[in-house]
Amino acid sequence: MKGMTLxxxxxxxxxxxxxxxxxxxxxxxxxxxxxxxxxQSQVMTFVMGGIIFILILTILLISRxxxxxxxxxLKALWIMIIILxxxxxxxxxxxxxxxxxxxxxxxxFWESILQSAKIILRLVMMISLTLILTATTKxxxxxxxxxxxxxxxxxxxxxxHEIAMTISIALRFIPTLLDETMRIMNAQASxxxxxxxxxxxxxxKAILSLIVPLFMSAFQRSEELANAMxxxxxxxxxxxxxxxxxxWGISDTLSxxxxxxxxxxxxxxxxxxxxxxxMIFNIPTWVVIL
Amino acid sequence: MLAxxxxxxxxxxxxKHDAVNDVSFxxxxxxxxxxxxxxxxxxxxxxxLIIGLLSFKxxxxxxxxxxxxxxxxxxxxxxxGIVFQNPxxxxxxxxxxxxxxFGLENRLVPHEDxxxxxxxxxxxxxxxxxxxxxxxxxxxxxxxxxAIAGILAMSPDLVILDEATSMLDxxxxxxxxxxxxxxxxxxxxxxxxxxxxxxxxxxxxDEVIVMHQGKIILNGAPKEVFANEDILKEIDLDFPFxxxxxxxxxxxxxxxxxxxxxxxxxxxxxx
Amino acid sequence: xxxxxxxxxxxxxxxxxxxxxxxxxxNLEILDGSFTAIVGKTGCGKSTLIQQLNGLLIPSEGxxxxxxxVVSKNRKRRTKKIxxxxxxxGIVFQFPxxxxxxxxxxxxxxxxxxxxGLSNEEALKNAHDxxxxxxxxxxxxxxxxxxxxxxxxxxxAIAGILALKPSILVLDEPTAGLDPRGAREMMKxxxxxxxxxxxxxxxxxxxxxxxxxxxxxxxxEDGEVREITTPLQLFNQENDLYSxxxxxxxxxxxxxxxxxxxxxxxxxxxxESLGAAIAKARGNKK
Numbered sequence: 001m002k003g004m005t006l007x008x009x010x011x012x013x014x015x016x017x018x019x020x021x022x023x024x025x026x027x028x029x030x031x032x033x034x035x036x037x038x039x040q041s042q043v044m045t046f047v048m049g050g051i052i053f054i055l056i057l058t059i060l061l062i063s064r065x066x067x068x069x070x071x072x073x074l075k076a077l078w079i080m081i082i083i084l085x086x087x088x089x090x091x092x093x094x095x096x097x098x099x100x101x102x103x104x105x106x107x108x109f110w111e112s113i114l115q116s117a118k119i120i121l122r123l124v125m126m127i128s129l130t131l132i133l134t135a136t137t138k139x140x141x142x143x144x145x146x147x148x149x150x151x152x153x154x155x156x157x158x159x160x161h162e163i164a165m166t167i168s169i170a171l172r173f174i175p176t177l178l179d180e181t182m183r184i185m186n187a188q189a190s191x192x193x194x195x196x197x198x199x200x201x202x203x204x205k206a207i208l209s210l211i212v213p214l215f216m217s218a219f220q221r222s223e224e225l226a227n228a229m230x231x232x233x234x235x236x237x238x239x240x241x242x243x244x245x246x247x248w249g250i251s252d253t254l255s256x257x258x259x260x261x262x263x264x265x266x267x268x269x270x271x272x273x274x275x276x277x278x279m280i281f282n283i284p285t286w287v288v289i290l
Numbered sequence: 291m292l293a294x295x296x297x298x299x300x301x302x303x304x305x306k307h308d309a310v311n312d313v314s315f316x317x318x319x320x321x322x323x324x325x326x327x328x329x330x331x332x333x334x335x336x337x338x339l340i341i342g343l344l345s346f347k348x349x350x351x352x353x354x355x356x357x358x359x360x361x362x363x364x365x366x367x368x369x370x371g372i373v374f375q376n377p378x379x380x381x382x383x384x385x386x387x388x389x390x391x392f393g394l395e396n397r398l399v400p401h402e403d404x405x406x407x408x409x410x411x412x413x414x415x416x417x418x419x420x421x422x423x424x425x426x427x428x429x430x431x432x433x434x435x436x437a438i439a440g441i442l443a444m445s446p447d448l449v450i451l452d453e454a455t456s457m458l459d460x461x462x463x464x465x466x467x468x469x470x471x472x473x474x475x476x477x478x479x480x481x482x483x484x485x486x487x488x489x490x491x492x493x494x495x496d497e498v499i500v501m502h503q504g505k506i507i508l509n510g511a512p513k514e515v516f517a518n519e520d521i522l523k524e525i526d527l528d529f530p531f532x533x534x535x536x537x538x539x540x541x542x543x544x545x546x547x548x549x550x551x552x553x554x555x556x557x558x559x560x561x
Numbered sequence: 562x563x564x565x566x567x568x569x570x571x572x573x574x575x576x577x578x579x580x581x582x583x584x585x586x587x588n589l590e591i592l593d594g595s596f597t598a599i600v601g602k603t604g605c606g607k608s609t610l611i612q613q614l615n616g617l618l619i620p621s622e623g624x625x626x627x628x629x630x631v632v633s634k635n636r637k638r639r640t641k642k643i644x645x646x647x648x649x650x651g652i653v654f655q656f657p658x659x660x661x662x663x664x665x666x667x668x669x670x671x672x673x674x675x676x677x678g679l680s681n682e683e684a685l686k687n688a689h690d691x692x693x694x695x696x697x698x699x700x701x702x703x704x705x706x707x708x709x710x711x712x713x714x715x716x717x718a719i720a721g722i723l724a725l726k727p728s729i730l731v732l733d734e735p736t737a738g739l740d741p742r743g744a745r746e747m748m749k750x751x752x753x754x755x756x757x758x759x760x761x762x763x764x765x766x767x768x769x770x771x772x773x774x775x776x777x778x779x780x781x782e783d784g785e786v787r788e789i790t791t792p793l794q795l796f797n798q799e800n801d802l803y804s805x806x807x808x809x810x811x812x813x814x815x816x817x818x819x820x821x822x823x824x825x826x827x828x829x830x831x832x833e834s835l836g837a838a839i840a841k842a843r844g845n846k847k
Contacts (some may be wrong), residue, residue: 535813
């Protein structure tokens with residue numbers, strides 16, 4: 001347990017790792033917007049999607065995130081992707097006319113396949129973007145970034161500091177809690193509890209024998225922690241100085257400008273319904289597809 | 291100057307039974323006082339009362355001549371540092387650095403000064419190489435030393451140890467004890483109140499307070515306190531090793547009453 | 562039948578970047594009815610070793626035989642229904658009070674027996690017997706375990722294992738965090754069980770306990786068994802092997818011996834015998 005890194009964070013020292021978590025968080029949001037914008041023509045969708053995808057792949061490479069990591073995050077979505085595909089095939093989009101495949105009397109339209117591909121591509125990009133953030137940013141730094149963004153909420157007496165403190169303490173205790181879970185499981189297993197097999201009633205009892213002690217211990221822990229924090233002069237409502245400061249650097253500014261440009265470009269392209277392919281090559285889009 | 295003065299203190303958790311029952315005692319500045327007694331005798335409760343984590347209705351607590359009240363709580367806590375028993379449940383920061391910084395942040399230490407203070411006190415408890423370590427990768431003894439660094443960084447005048455070594459293995463216990471001795475050497479004015487089960491530790495402190503069922507039943511220099519054999523036997527409390535040895539030797543006709551420690555004893559016996 | 566470890570090795574997280582070899586080539590026997598202490602620095606593999614005794618962990622290599630049960634990675638050698646082993650070998654882990662979860666003390670203690678198929682009545686009877694054994698009388702039965710003190714909760718947890726009536730009792734630092742009186746009472750309980758025929762295996766750092774209660778000591782270091790010996794022989798060694806804490810008694814004996822007063826260690830088991838030995842040695846000197 002102790003050697004494991006928490007979540008997806010991989011401790012490399014790339015440019016992306018060194019960037020301020022605030023800029024990374026903002027860029028994630030902006031890129032998500034860019035990924036989701038739609039275009040009138042299918043071709044444009046894929047061209048724009050393709051461009052953004054290549055951009056994302058580049059960043060993945062810079063962050064030293066292995067494709068293996070990417071695939072393992074997608075693994076969980078296998079089923080969803082298949083279901084999406086099936087749904088789109090069964091319910092073709094309006095106006096579907098180009099038949100790709102015929103199985104008996106049933107027709108699978110090109111439009112269905114394209115629609116599925118579009119959704120899947122977006123999913124993959126979303127997950128990749130999130131992976132970039134979590135693989136290059138320590139959970140605690142993310143918390144600090146969130147706290148900074150929540151700062152304006154302080155004006156309406158929203159407890160931003162308390163929430164950030166709670167999250168950071170929770171993060172610190174995750175390995176400890178995992179160890180404790182292991183210990184309790186061992187203790188109950190030694191009393192004959194089977195966590196894998198058994199009837200429903202037995203399984204419920206088994207889970208209770210794990211959850212109740214964890215909760216009770218968590219309560220005791222909270223009380224002791226609160227005492228320790230109070231004894232060290234902690235007052236969430238009072239002013240505090242800060243040890244850890246986030247540093248906004250040149251790479252943050254430049255990257256942010258870059259991402260804003262892309263996102264703006266995407267929005268404009270979509271709204272103005274520009275079609276680069278037609279403009280550049282002067283070819284009707286359908287010819288390109290076939 | 292009195293570091294601590296407790297007068298007629300009463301406290302009950304459930305309203306029926308007094309966990310602390312009319313406790314009064316004084317601690318001079320610079321002294322090392324041990325409090326011993328069974329689990330449930332009120333020792334830890336007393337520690338929490340002194341630092342205001344529990345509120346009492348009857349009695350008085352004065353820390354460095356300042357009366358403990360809701361208003362003076364914050365100021366008194368700035369002069370007192372307490373280390374609790376469970377190494378995990380007082381480790382707040384994500385790393386050693388962050389944990390030591392926690393106290394500094396609370397006390398509005400300027401950001402510019404923090405790094406130096408953290409480095410200095412981490413070095414004092416010999417945890418400098420572990421500044422970036424996470425608590426999950428530290429032993430109990432290491433975590434307790436970080437806790438000590440954290441409170442020393444606030445330059446307390448009174449340090450309370452609430453069974454700080456109870457949950458540690460022998461190595462951890464040794465490390466913490468050594469750190470404490472160094473602490474004392476470096477700052478002879480530092481007052482230490484140590485709640486402990488370690489009878490041998492009690493023998494080397496300046497004063498021993500024995501608690502039983504919420505009351506102080508013995509209070510004085512270790513030698514005097516442990517001379518009360520009947521009382522200690524009645525509450526089933528252990529004696530220091532040297533006392534036990536002296537007793538059996540007396541039964542064998544060897545009188546060693548006046549010898550102060552094991553080395554002198556060995557010396558005498560081998561002559 | 563003795564408990565037997567044959568060429569046992571164990572690696573955590575094998576085939577990952579976090580793999581860690583906790584046990585290496587362990588060969589040992591623990592005799593029926595013995596009171597064996599397992600000692601060694603934190604991280605030497607003691608906890609890993611005992612978890613093989615009830616099948617919580619299965620050796621990466623080698624096998625452990627406990628009566629008719631065999632714990633082994635090899636499916637042909639491994640006893641089917643290895644879970645039954647947990648009735649025979651009762652393990653009490655460190656700070657066991659954290660495992661309590663039922664509404665009442667008696668229900669929690671009856672939980673173990675019920676898991677092994679005992680009826681409600683039988684389980685409760687065993688629970689009551691076990692609770693009385695650990696010194697908790699009938700007034701405790703219907704109380705909530707969370708209302709009790711730390712020491713009482715620990716005793717409930719231990720009763721939870723004793724209710725299974727194990728013939729082999731394994732204890733991992735049972736006196737950790739207890740005050741001296743609590744520790745003494747706990748050890749008295751285990752000694753009583755041992756006197757009644759239970760094989761007791763005790764993992765501990767407290768050398769005073771090792772000296773006073775155990776007849777065999779297994780010393781571990783870096784995942785290997787270094788020595789299997791008796792407490793007397795272990796503490797009689799000249800150098801400070803294995804960085805174990807020497808019992809106070811023996812520290813003083815060493816002090817005397819350094820100053821020229823040699824004592825016969827075979828005669829010294831406790832304070833009284835130490836006094837007698839000193840008097841004898843001085844008498845001899847004159």
